[in-house]
Amino acid sequence: MMMFYMSSQAEREDWFEQGMDIGEERGRIFSVKRMLEDNMSVETIAKYVGLTVPEVEAIAHTVSIE
Numbered sequence: 001m002m003m004f005y006m007s008s009q010a011e012r013e014d015w016f017e018q019g020m021d022i023g024e025e026r027g028r029i030f031s032v033k034r035m036l037e038d039n040m041s042v043e044t045i046a047k048y049v050g051l052t053v054p055e056v057e058a059i060a061h062t063v064s065i066e
Contacts, residue, residue, distance in 0.1 A: 032059045 028049050035045045036059075046056045 029059055032056055033063050036060055036063055 042056045046053045
């Protein structure tokens with residue numbers, strides 16, 4: 001029984017970490033989109049969000065700025 005608990009605890013910790021990673025990524029994408037809407041340069045966005053210029057450009061292609 002103790003071995004099952006340890007395994008389940010480790011799995012829950014892995015799931016938690018994966019969830020945190022997904023949340024951080026979504027937060028970065030949200031920030032990039034908002035910065036693009038404010039007409040910030042791709043280079044500046046990359047600098048402050050912690051992504052590469054190609055990563056920011058890939059996100060930019062998914063955004064329709066009105």
